[in-house]
Amino acid sequence: MCGIVGYIGPRIAQDFLLEGLRRLEYRGYDSAGTATISQDRELNITKSVGRIAMLANEIQSAPCNSGVGIGHTRWATHGAATVANAHPHFGGDNILAIAHNGVIENFAELRSLLKAKGYEFRSETDTEVVAHLIADCLGPRPTELPGMQRSIQMAVDAIKKAIGKLRGTFGLAIIFKEWPDAIFAARLGSPLVIGVGDGEHFLASDAQPLIGFTDRIVYLADNQVAVLKRDSLQVSHREAGPVSHDIQVLAVESNQVEMGEYDHFMLKEIFEQPESLRNTMRGRLNEEDATAVFGGLNLTPQDLLKVKRIVFTACGTSWHSGLVGEYLLEDIAQIPVEVEYASELRYRNPPMDENTLIFAITQSGETADTLAALREMKRKGHLTMAICNVVGSSIAQEADGGIYLHAGPEIGVASTKAYTSQCMALVMLALYFGRLRHLSYNRGRKMIKLIKEVPDKVEQALTENDRIAEIARKYQHCNNFLYLGRHYNFPTALEGALKLKEISYIHAEGYPAAEMKHGPIALVDEQTPSVFVMPQGFIYEKVMSNLEEIKARGGPVIAIAAEGDKRIAEVADDVIYIPQTVEYLQPIVSAIPLQLLSYHIALLRGCDVDKPRNLAKSVTVE
Numbered sequence: 001m002c003g004i005v006g007y008i009g010p011r012i013a014q015d016f017l018l019e020g021l022r023r024l025e026y027r028g029y030d031s032a033g034t035a036t037i038s039q040d041r042e043l044n045i046t047k048s049v050g051r052i053a054m055l056a057n058e059i060q061s062a063p064c065n066s067g068v069g070i071g072h073t074r075w076a077t078h079g080a081a082t083v084a085n086a087h088p089h090f091g092g093d094n095i096l097a098i099a100h101n102g103v104i105e106n107f108a109e110l111r112s113l114l115k116a117k118g119y120e121f122r123s124e125t126d127t128e129v130v131a132h133l134i135a136d137c138l139g140p141r142p143t144e145l146p147g148m149q150r151s152i153q154m155a156v157d158a159i160k161k162a163i164g165k166l167r168g169t170f171g172l173a174i175i176f177k178e179w180p181d182a183i184f185a186a187r188l189g190s191p192l193v194i195g196v197g198d199g200e201h202f203l204a205s206d207a208q209p210l211i212g213f214t215d216r217i218v219y220l221a222d223n224q225v226a227v228l229k230r231d232s233l234q235v236s237h238r239e240a241g242p243v244s245h246d247i248q249v250l251a252v253e254s255n256q257v258e259m260g261e262y263d264h265f266m267l268k269e270i271f272e273q274p275e276s277l278r279n280t281m282r283g284r285l286n287e288e289d290a291t292a293v294f295g296g297l298n299l300t301p302q303d304l305l306k307v308k309r310i311v312f313t314a315c316g317t318s319w320h321s322g323l324v325g326e327y328l329l330e331d332i333a334q335i336p337v338e339v340e341y342a343s344e345l346r347y348r349n350p351p352m353d354e355n356t357l358i359f360a361i362t363q364s365g366e367t368a369d370t371l372a373a374l375r376e377m378k379r380k381g382h383l384t385m386a387i388c389n390v391v392g393s394s395i396a397q398e399a400d401g402g403i404y405l406h407a408g409p410e411i412g413v414a415s416t417k418a419y420t421s422q423c424m425a426l427v428m429l430a431l432y433f434g435r436l437r438h439l440s441y442n443r444g445r446k447m448i449k450l451i452k453e454v455p456d457k458v459e460q461a462l463t464e465n466d467r468i469a470e471i472a473r474k475y476q477h478c479n480n481f482l483y484l485g486r487h488y489n490f491p492t493a494l495e496g497a498l499k500l501k502e503i504s505y506i507h508a509e510g511y512p513a514a515e516m517k518h519g520p521i522a523l524v525d526e527q528t529p530s531v532f533v534m535p536q537g538f539i540y541e542k543v544m545s546n547l548e549e550i551k552a553r554g555g556p557v558i559a560i561a562a563e564g565d566k567r568i569a570e571v572a573d574d575v576i577y578i579p580q581t582v583e584y585l586q587p588i589v590s591a592i593p594l595q596l597l598s599y600h601i602a603l604l605r606g607c608d609v610d611k612p613r614n615l616a617k618s619v620t621v622e
């Protein structure tokens with residue numbers, strides 16, 4: 001969802017901007033643009049609707065050798081996806097160009113004020129308001145200063161004054177024709193990362209575009225304004241003045257963001273899961289004490305023993321892993337758990353005991369609703385933790401502690417490897433909390449042994465890929481699917497349905513298998529397949545009865561079953577076998593065939609698997 005890039009240095013800015021924007025494509029967008037400063041100090045803006053490839057064509061027809069520029073991918077909020085609404089936008093009398101992530105809530109009122117002052121609006125965006133507001137705060141260039149440059153501090157002051165008038169969220173990249181040797185950046189609520197190179201600086205809304213260019217990064221904090229020049233970086237707080245900045249080292253390799261031998265990032269990420277799970281587990285299983293180890297919770301065992309209740313809050317796929325966490329923590333650690341949609345929790349006022357621990361689960365660490373829910377819980381005085389993939393993301397920084405997934409960059413919009421890593425982190429969390437309470441040493445040891453086998457089982461589940469592609473061919477034209485499972489496999493059913501919806505645009509519903517009798521069974525016909533997630537377990541017989549009920553009504557059944565289950569082959573139309581595993585680990589292994597099934601169906605239907613329509617990877621608006 002909206003991406004920003006910026007560059008100042010000896011390279012041709014547009015080359016980096018295009019590469020950076022390509023790497024931000026995964027966030028979701030519908031138009032894009034760049035702005036550079038030419039040698040004769042003019043601002044050049046190039047914009048286009050659609051893919052970055054279209055923008056690259058536009059740029060090729062009018063290239064610019066400038067070493068200073070900003071770029072943007074836009075995911076429409078205010079106004080349709082048109083060239084006029086695409087960023088960057090001019091401000092004032094074309095004195096500056098600006099790119100913006102986030103939403104300005106008081107834009108209508110500011111727009112009327114600026115219109116009354118004579119500013120002309122060429123788009124419907126909230127961003128253009130910011131552009132004119134900064135120009136207005138800067139004031140006209142005095143006519144008695146021909147040839148003399150105003151101090152750059154005036155630009156910084158104008159930005160600070162303008163952002164002080166904004167309500168909402170923003171990450172801003174700005175260039176002025178009056179100060180052609182600088183890029184200005186400011187943030188409140190929308191992340192910005194600065195890359196520090198030798199004689200060059202980079203700017204981006206997350207670290208992806210910087211990989212391979214520099215590994216030295218600075219995370220801009222809320223209410224900070226930065227001035228990037230070739231050889232210097234200055235950061236100041238909107239009110240407090242100059243602040244020092246920490247340079248951190250980014251630990252990602254560039255091949256982690258390339259597709260390699262795969263046709264899509266999603267497929268690559270599905271196949272990376274044995275490795276991403278190993279990375280999530282690495283160093284966190286302590287056999288000697290039969291427990292898990294987390295270096296980042298920042299809480300002592302004494303603090304954790306006081307926890308009487310856990311609340312998981314998240315959105316989308318991460319909410320589903322929260323549900324898996326509920327089964328795990330209640331079953332293994334006997335701690336009451338609730339799972340809340342972050343978008344609901346942020347405005348609800350649930351009574352919460354002081355001993356409630358909050359976990360925000362998020363791949364990106366930037367989801368606006370999850371961040372807001374976390375802040376609301378912090379405000380109420382609760383300890384907050386993050387289970388997060390992106391190091392240094394806003395949620396990771398704001399939580400009191402947490403667990404990084406270390407799943408590696410996830411580019412496909414539909415989450416796959418981050419989901420299974422979240423489930424794995426939650427399994428280990430359940431072990432940890434369990435061992436603090438009643439879980440015996442022996443049971444802890446047994447859990448560790450089984451957890452360690454998971455990556456190999458996932459590897460084995462992936463070998464069914466060709467068979468799953470065949471099944472996908474058979475059902476590709478169906479327009480409705482049901483996904484059913486019980487107990488630990490109920491969240492898996494929800495996640496399977498969401499995956500199919502997200503990337504193939506097929507209507508799919510996930511339900512607890514038995515609940516299907518109370519409504520969804522009315523949908524069953526020859527054209528509505530039901531995907532049963534039913535590896536062996538204590539609930540198997542019950543799910544089998546639900547399956548028979550569907551068959552009795554003529555509905556086709558695809559079963560995800562444990563290898564060796566011969567009975568299922570007699571009743572289901574198609575079976576995808578996965579390796580046997582204990583119930584609490586089944587969500588991780590069962591997710592694999594469901595991800596592959598969605599992938600193949602979407603592919604057969606000609607959908608853009610990595611960038612599904614209307615969706616964004618990082619949802620930074622409410």
Ligand code: G6P
Pocket residue numbers: 315316317318361362363364365366367370413414415615616617618619
């Ligand atoms: C978007 C993405 C989903 C993701 C959800 C939550 O909707 O398309 O794949 O599950 O946001 O994102 P988070 O980064 O917080 O896990």
